[in-house]
Amino acid sequence: xxxxxxxxxxxVTQMGQEVILRCxxxxxxxxxxxxxxxxxxxxxxxxxxxNNEISEKSEIFDDQFSVERPDGSNFTLKIRSTKLExxxxxxxxxxxxxxxxxxxxxxxxxxxxxx
Amino acid sequence: xxxxxxxxxxxxxxxxxxxxxxxxYSDSASNYFPWYKQELGKRPQLIIDIRSNVGEKKDQRxxxxxxxxxxxxxxxxxxxxxxxxxxxxxxxxxxxxxxxGRLYFGRGTQLTVWP
Numbered sequence: 001x002x003x004x005x006x007x008x009x010x011x012v013t014q015m016g017q018e019v020i021l022r023c024x025x026x027x028x029x030x031x032x033x034x035x036x037x038x039x040x041x042x043x044x045x046x047x048x049x050x051n052n053e054i055s056e057k058s059e060i061f062d063d064q065f066s067v068e069r070p071d072g073s074n075f076t077l078k079i080r081s082t083k084l085e086x087x088x089x090x091x092x093x094x095x096x097x098x099x100x101x102x103x104x105x106x107x108x109x110x111x112x113x114x115x
Numbered sequence: 116x117x118x119x120x121x122x123x124x125x126x127x128x129x130x131x132x133x134x135x136x137x138x139x140y141s142d143s144a145s146n147y148f149p150w151y152k153q154e155l156g157k158r159p160q161l162i163i164d165i166r167s168n169v170g171e172k173k174d175q176r177x178x179x180x181x182x183x184x185x186x187x188x189x190x191x192x193x194x195x196x197x198x199x200x201x202x203x204x205x206x207x208x209x210x211x212x213x214x215x216g217r218l219y220f221g222r223g224t225q226l227t228v229w230p
Binding site (some may be wrong): 108 | 223
């Protein structure tokens with residue numbers, strides 16, 4: 001089965017630094033998402049992206065966050081100035097455009113640690 | 116927004132026994148209820164889902180039941196095996212009009228199956 005891939009698997013950064021998390025969605029998928037999971041808490045929706053623009057974002061996704069699809073394969077999440085509370089596992093996900101299919105395919109995640 | 120509560124947070128069963136995990140949701144407009152399994156260090160993977168027009172769905176040893184009136188849905192695993200050990204997440208979408216693929220997740224249930 002095709003997979004969503006994420007790099008890096010672990011990222012350690014200093015508070016205030018910028019980080020870019022990278023994702024390669026499944027090739028024929030058109031809907032892309034970022035979720036995150038703080039240790040011991042729920043998986044939380046951050047943002048959805050379709051047709052080269054954000055279609056929805058949560059209250060977590062403030063001005064420090066941005067997403068981009070710089071080419072035909074990558075989907076990135078940028079955190080401009082990281083805070084301690086940004087430490088979490090970040091999951092990318094994608095979905096097929098096929099009608100009636102809501103299955104999300106998740107990547108294996110990037111563990112972000114902000115020191 | 117949608118509020119998804121999941122119980123129990125941990126569940127230990129003997130191999131061969133059944134396991135039941137329950138979730139409640141708050142938004143009566145929710146119409147899709149997936150269950151994800153996450154093995155240690157791996158990505159969340161969809162194991163079964165159910166739509167609001169169906170009361171029960173089975174796939175081999177796994178079943179999901181939905182009670183729309185009470186707004187709860189449950190995952191049932193029969194004849195559990197050690198490889199069923201993982202964290203299981205339920206999820207539900209928010210009200211109609213929100214982006215497909217945006218899900219609210221439960222906190223997860225750590226299922227341990229003892230041989």
